Amino acid sequence: MNKHTKFGFYIFFIPVFLWLFLLIVLPHIELLFMSLKYENDMGEMVWSLQNYKEFFSEEIYWLTFLRVALYAILVTFLTFVVTFPIAFYITKVVSPKYKGFLIILLLMPFWVSELVRVYGWMILLRESGVINYFLVSLHILDKPIEMLYNDVSMIMGLVYTSMLFMVVPLISSLDGMDDSYIEAAHDLGASKFIIFFKIVIPYTAPGIVSGSIVVFMLTLGNYLTPNLMGGKNSLWFTEQIYNQFIASFNWNQGAAFGFLLLLLSSLIIWIGLKLTKQNLAKALS
Amino acid sequence: MNHSLEIKELKKSFQDFKAVDGVDFYVEEGKFFSILGPSGCGKTTLLRMIAGFLEPTSGSIKIRGDEMIGISPNKRPVNLVFQNLALFPMMDVGENIAFGLKRQNCSKSEIEEKVKNILEKVHLGGYERKNVSDLSGGQKQRVAIARSLVLEPSILLLDEPLGALDLKLREQMKIELKKLQHEFGTTFIYITHDQSEALVMSDKVAVMNNGKFEQIDTPENLYANPKTSFVASFVGETNIFEARLNEDRKSVLTKEGMNFKVFLVDEKIQTFCKLFIRPEAVVLLVDDGMEDMNYFDLTIKTILFDGSNTKVLANVDKSDHEIMVSLPQNRRFAHIKEGEVVRAGVHVSDCKCYE
Amino acid sequence: MIRSLPKSKGYDISFIIYMVLFYTFLFAPLVVTCVLAFNDSEFPTLPWNGFSLDWFFSNTNDRVGIFNDSSNLTSIWISIKTAFFVSIFSLTLGTMGAFLFEQENFKFKQGFYFLALTPLVIPGVILGISLLLSTNTAGTYMENTFGIDVEFFRPSFWLVVIGQFAFISTFVLLVVSARLKKFDKSLEEAALNLGATRFEVIRLITLPYLKPALIGAGAVAFLMSFENFNTTLFLIGSDTTLPINLYLQVRDGSTPIINAISFLLIVSTSLMAIINLIFTKKEQ
Numbered sequence: 001m002n003k004h005t006k007f008g009f010y011i012f013f014i015p016v017f018l019w020l021f022l023l024i025v026l027p028h029i030e031l032l033f034m035s036l037k038y039e040n041d042m043g044e045m046v047w048s049l050q051n052y053k054e055f056f057s058e059e060i061y062w063l064t065f066l067r068v069a070l071y072a073i074l075v076t077f078l079t080f081v082v083t084f085p086i087a088f089y090i091t092k093v094v095s096p097k098y099k100g101f102l103i104i105l106l107l108m109p110f111w112v113s114e115l116v117r118v119y120g121w122m123i124l125l126r127e128s129g130v131i132n133y134f135l136v137s138l139h140i141l142d143k144p145i146e147m148l149y150n151d152v153s154m155i156m157g158l159v160y161t162s163m164l165f166m167v168v169p170l171i172s173s174l175d176g177m178d179d180s181y182i183e184a185a186h187d188l189g190a191s192k193f194i195i196f197f198k199i200v201i202p203y204t205a206p207g208i209v210s211g212s213i214v215v216f217m218l219t220l221g222n223y224l225t226p227n228l229m230g231g232k233n234s235l236w237f238t239e240q241i242y243n244q245f246i247a248s249f250n251w252n253q254g255a256a257f258g259f260l261l262l263l264l265s266s267l268i269i270w271i272g273l274k275l276t277k278q279n280l281a282k283a284l285s
Numbered sequence: 286m287n288h289s290l291e292i293k294e295l296k297k298s299f300q301d302f303k304a305v306d307g308v309d310f311y312v313e314e315g316k317f318f319s320i321l322g323p324s325g326c327g328k329t330t331l332l333r334m335i336a337g338f339l340e341p342t343s344g345s346i347k348i349r350g351d352e353m354i355g356i357s358p359n360k361r362p363v364n365l366v367f368q369n370l371a372l373f374p375m376m377d378v379g380e381n382i383a384f385g386l387k388r389q390n391c392s393k394s395e396i397e398e399k400v401k402n403i404l405e406k407v408h409l410g411g412y413e414r415k416n417v418s419d420l421s422g423g424q425k426q427r428v429a430i431a432r433s434l435v436l437e438p439s440i441l442l443l444d445e446p447l448g449a450l451d452l453k454l455r456e457q458m459k460i461e462l463k464k465l466q467h468e469f470g471t472t473f474i475y476i477t478h479d480q481s482e483a484l485v486m487s488d489k490v491a492v493m494n495n496g497k498f499e500q501i502d503t504p505e506n507l508y509a510n511p512k513t514s515f516v517a518s519f520v521g522e523t524n525i526f527e528a529r530l531n532e533d534r535k536s537v538l539t540k541e542g543m544n545f546k547v548f549l550v551d552e553k554i555q556t557f558c559k560l561f562i563r564p565e566a567v568v569l570l571v572d573d574g575m576e577d578m579n580y581f582d583l584t585i586k587t588i589l590f591d592g593s594n595t596k597v598l599a600n601v602d603k604s605d606h607e608i609m610v611s612l613p614q615n616r617r618f619a620h621i622k623e624g625e626v627v628r629a630g631v632h633v634s635d636c637k638c639y640e
Numbered sequence: 641m642i643r644s645l646p647k648s649k650g651y652d653i654s655f656i657i658y659m660v661l662f663y664t665f666l667f668a669p670l671v672v673t674c675v676l677a678f679n680d681s682e683f684p685t686l687p688w689n690g691f692s693l694d695w696f697f698s699n700t701n702d703r704v705g706i707f708n709d710s711s712n713l714t715s716i717w718i719s720i721k722t723a724f725f726v727s728i729f730s731l732t733l734g735t736m737g738a739f740l741f742e743q744e745n746f747k748f749k750q751g752f753y754f755l756a757l758t759p760l761v762i763p764g765v766i767l768g769i770s771l772l773l774s775t776n777t778a779g780t781y782m783e784n785t786f787g788i789d790v791e792f793f794r795p796s797f798w799l800v801v802i803g804q805f806a807f808i809s810t811f812v813l814l815v816v817s818a819r820l821k822k823f824d825k826s827l828e829e830a831a832l833n834l835g836a837t838r839f840e841v842i843r844l845i846t847l848p849y850l851k852p853a854l855i856g857a858g859a860v861a862f863l864m865s866f867e868n869f870n871t872t873l874f875l876i877g878s879d880t881t882l883p884i885n886l887y888l889q890v891r892d893g894s895t896p897i898i899n900a901i902s903f904l905l906i907v908s909t910s911l912m913a914i915i916n917l918i919f920t921k922k923e924q
């Protein structure tokens with residue numbers, strides 16, 4: 001029996017180990033090494049922090065970086081604000097008859113590719129788009145205006161794309177919350193406001209944290225939505241990375257950017273977990 | 286002669302904790318053997334070692350004379366009925382029962398035949414294609430037992446199989462199980478913490494405590510002549526007095542100040558001891574004057590009516606000590622009311638003293 | 641506030657208004673996309689010029705329907721192939737991982753588990769460039785030292801499969817683990833006790849028990865792979881997957897053929913979602 005167990009263990013362990021080592025650990029070490037190499041004037045590759053210096057000395061780089069970080073936090077917050085009432089309504093208010101149907105309806109759009117969703121928004125919002133068509137035909141506008149390609153449309157697009165990853169954990173943690181907590185608080189004379197902030201929010205905190213982590217991470221790493229919906233000057237940091245890799249073919253600089261983005265996302269997630277006293281394994285499963 | 290199961294000096298430790306601490310016993314072919322003990326005393330651990338899911342720290346397990354240590358569970362001629370039954374939810378009743386037969390590469394027709402027969406024997410004829418989850422508790426029970434019995438094991442191990450059933454069904458299954466065992470003639474090793482299950486069904490019962498066997502005996506003997514104070518208190522109801530032994534070693538003085546003539550089970554007792562008296566050993570409304578009786582007054586406090594099992598709670602003599610006494614439901618005792626004082630007596634042989 | 645407590649009219653009505661607005665917001669882009677796939681127009685916009693299936697079937701000089709557009713058809717086929725391999729591989733590895741982390745005990749288990757979850761918080765773009773960099777290094781090394789050119793060390797179909805597999809495995813692992821956690825170990829023991837070998841136990845008991853989770857995880861893996869953009873972007877060779885191909889078309893000005901493709905995607909993914917849902921419902 002013991003021999004069997006050992007044998008079985010290695011059958012499982014070796015592939016998993018290879019996966020983690022070859023496809024996760026090693027590539028990221030390589031990313032770090034590449035970011036620390038720089039081609040000097042002689043055309044030789046040398047170890048250097050030059051790629052990082054570049055980042056801090058060029059305003060456009062670190063400004064983009066900062067802006068993306070702030071926007072990602074904003075998007076995470078907005079996503080929470082938009083989806084919380086929905087999750088609450090579906091789990092606690094609406095008659096249970098409709099609950100299943102509303103949830104399915106809620107999840108349906110997210111099975112469809114992000115690109116299709118973004119495309120839908122583009123044909124709605126752009127100057128020749130559907131909304132403009134209606135506004136002009138109803139004489140609300142004299143001539144079409146460009147509603148796409150600005151920060152507002154981009155943020156809306158990002159919120160739209162991320163909603164699923166917030167609403168699912170919210171629904172499951174609200175579902176797990178017994179109605180009697182709210183009833184008891186109500187019975188003890190608490191106002192809606194107090195119930196919300198003292199009972200509901202603390203109870204659903206784990207769901208909020210795990211939703212926020214995923215939304216934040218996906219927003220930070222998003223490429224499509226900012227690229228297609230954002231304006232010329234709402235450059236996303238992933239686009240900077242792409243430019244370094246594909247346009248300038250400066251892989252070392254790109255690696256440095258990538259590594260910085262990785263650091264940023266890990267850092268903010270870590271702070272988020274610390275502040276709410278959660279741990280990663282629990283928050284993600 | 287080969288016993289069905291023979292266990293010697295079996296031990297199992299988890300880190301420092303001795304879950305099974307040196308158990309010795311044998312079970313004769315075709316007997317119903319129960320292991321009775323409180324929760325956590327190591328019953329499941331012992332059973333899992335016999336089935337092969339746990340490796341003993343030391344000791345030997347022989348089935349029909351063959352050593353089992355080192356043999357994997359799927360090769361042992363024992364089958365286990367799990368505490369939670371463990372019926373496979375992805376298979377129907379027939380497939381569940383056929384599972385073990387298929388592993389033995391029986392022919393299709395043979396399997397069909399055997400499944401049909403065994404189902405009839407457990408009164409579930411024609412249930413082959415039923416879904417496991419559609420069965421009632423008692424039916425699941427019988428499927429689980431049939432699934433093991435169909436393999437004709439040397440020994441069938443049962444780990445509190447009635448634990449999940451409600452009281453009524455449990456009473457019914459007790460009788461059913463006993464009948465099944467008779468019919469099949471398979472050796473049953475039955476684990477329980479319910480003394481009535483053990484006493485009703487078994488040919489022999491082992492009482493287990495803290496990883497050790499305290500006594501192995503027939504149910505009658507276990508009840509009538511418990512060897513240790515643990516057995517005396519665990520098997521059946523009993524009244525306990527703290528007492529100290531008098532010089533003559535034939536009587537004791539209880540904490541309440543009463544003198545009892547007693548029977549010493551434990552010859553080693555120095556001074557302090559415990560006196561055990563079964564509720565039904567106390568005879569109410571007796572005539573004084575017999576040599577080998579102890580007499581005392583009982584002040585009836587409460588009558589606990591429970592049909593044929595009715596008891597009274599009463600104070601002994603003038604003390605606060607409460608004891609339980611059986612109250613047979615016949616006319617002779619019908620007039621006994623709460624608050625009354627009644628003369629009572631108990632035979633010396635029923636006053637057992639333990640360490 | 642909730643079902644069982646008294647509510648004011650205003651509270652109820654504002655909730656309902658919000659719900660309607662939200663669901664409109666949710667479905668507007670998809671509905672508009674689908675509707676405009678059938679508009680008899682050169683551009684994916686209003687006015688409505690009448691119903692037409694041109695963007696599906698036509699094959700003239702100025703209108704090529706999706707079923708005659710070889711570039712898009714090829715990219716769909718490539719995406720299906722990619723998704724097929726990715727789901728097979730990640731289903732296998734993710735299940736192994738679930739067994740490893742749920743049923744085995746070993747040194748540094750927590751550390752390995754943490755590592756296995758990290759793909760969830762690594763942005764896809766980063767994973768893409770890291771794999772690009774390291775395979776490039778490995779490829780160069782192989783070529784310089786041994787003079788062999790290993791295909792999947794260069795951006796190519798197989799590199800895309802590997803890149804997607806690297807993070808989709810984690811999702812499979814989570815889904816399968818969740819079900820394995822609820823698995824009653826005594827079922828395995830019962831099977832062993834009835835004479836099954838370890839291999840038979842896995843084949844006859846554990847895998848059938850995991851089936852719904854495996855189907856669900858497989859569907860999720862397939863969809864994630866089919867739709868992946870961020871990681872794929874950096875690893876792609878000449879075999880363009882559908883999302884990349886669509887992206888290039890959307891970026892460079894769009895025709896209703898994109899609506900037609902989107903319509904097909906929406907319909908097929910919804911179908912898949914519904915089938916998956918029915919499956920999980922039935923298992924419960």
Ligand SMILES: Nc1ncnc2c1ncn2[C@@H]1O[C@H](COP(=O)(O)OP(=O)(O)OP(=O)(O)O)[C@@H](O)[C@H]1O
Pocket residue numbers: 299302304322323324325326327328329330331478
């Ligand atoms: N794997 C283990 N590791 C450590 N201790 C264990 C392990 N398995 C059992 N024990 C301990 O061994 C003791 C006996 O356990 P066992 O399951 O045999 O009890 P039991 O008599 O079957 O009880 P119950 O009637 O409640 O089923 C318990 O105290 C338990 O905590």
Ligand SMILES: [Mg+2]
Pocket residue numbers: 328329330444
């Ligand atoms: Mg037990």
